[in-house]
Amino acid sequence: MSQAHEKQNPAFYAIIALLVFMSVGPVLLMFVNSFKLDVDIISGTTGLIFLPTIQNYETALCDILWYEPEHLDFCALKFGGAFINSLIIALISTLLTLVIGCMAAYALVRFRFMGRDTVSLTTLMVRMVPPAVLLVPVFGLWNNEFCLDRDGLIGGFIRDTFGGRGDVCLAGTHSGIILVYVAMNLPFVIWILQSFIVQVPRSLEEAARVDGAGPFQVFFKVVLPLIKPGLAAAAIFTFRIAWNEYLLASALSDRNTRTVPILIVNNMSEFNVEWGVIMATGMLLAIPPIIFTLFASRQIITGMTAGAVKG
Template identity: 45%
Template structure:
């Protein structure tokens, strides 16, 4: 700013108001250029999702065309979109709730209580946060392979529970009637424990926990401790202190944590690919199945991509502030 000012002072003597405005214009031009670079690819995706395959395959980019909802229609009517949407939602929401519930408690203990191993706990949390998901693939195959094998052979104590659960859920009124909606919902349950969703919930929670614990520790430390101390003097148990005093004050912290947990569970691909099956694929996995031997179904892929983008986009528009808070918490706070 200063160097700009001194330069133009020597070359041309313009009133200072003009210089400031000129700088502003440059500022906006830069911002708009960056925004266009960011939005361009996303816009292209949404645009392409309304094109027919013929238009998509043309060598020149087509900006004006007769839009069609054929791609969306195909996905929803013939590709069991609803089933996979429910799968994604079930995994995403369950792991989010589980993670928040568990990490709130852990963060409270680490931030407010003194106990042996507290420092170690905090450090371990930070280090396991960095475990690459790819590392989990082999153990998952080992673990889940053994699990499914034992279920199939009936050698595990769990197989009895699982079979009973599956036959019970299948016999309920919910799943014996035959509307499309119910057909989509029932596979969510009827495959029981073996269709990978429970595994996904476990691994997403484990991958997200270190971050949410860390985040919530930061939030708890900003709350003055006096209130809690007063409550303890009045004879409140630690559980009452957490539920009645901290929990209400931590709402914004939970909001930030929820956004990040849900985002990862909703977008994740690798573990979902390994763990889920034909009936339980989450949306990102389902999308990649349109890359076929016979060719890439770009129209369907872009329609899926657009639909997958909707929840993160809504989150961005309605809670940009919380997202930034969460992102900077990792680096700035500590």
């Protein structure tokens, strides 16, 4: 932008300041409150005059702290474990979605093959399926159909070797949740990446092929490096959904695979909400997306506009 910035009316800046305040205000409020004791939150000492404390964070993370916080005699909130679960699930599902989605998008853009139109239309259609619609079938399937039978071959083997009931279900495992997230995010990732792959000049790929590279080499060595911005955008959107999702995770997880959103909702529905601790957990859940936003807002915006403007 070499153009000089225009001088604007002061009222204009006032409007902008107001808008910034409105969009960031609630987040800041939560941030500030997460450092307050419940007494301070409820008594309503408005403003910034309070003694900041990390007690709420200590309560939330008590199961992975190396010391025992003084104000706690029992660690009720297993937030640390949930945080690790969330990280595992979100990272692995993002990675898988990207690799698989990228290959599919490339095939859809670059090759003419039988069934191409069907696949591309289906991808577009399943984009609109809400998680709530998947709830019932996924719950049923993951608990019943997608199980290793305890009398079956592998189930019997597991029972004899490791003991236990011998039936292994997808429900209650990390992989079960990851599988849904990958499937749920694939259509969107394929859609976004298509619009980036189209822009890669064909001549580059042909040059590589003339030099003797196979289709997989062309893909990994020529195309992938060129669509990095698209990959970044797709990665952020996938991570965001996998990290934030509540409904399907709550249906599929058990005590050991619970993710952070489930924990927050469970604590919210109790009669006496401990605002300070809840805000601290909320803040911890919000931090990764906030970091992404601050460092990669350009990619996010490109991804968003590529999705809609070229749709």
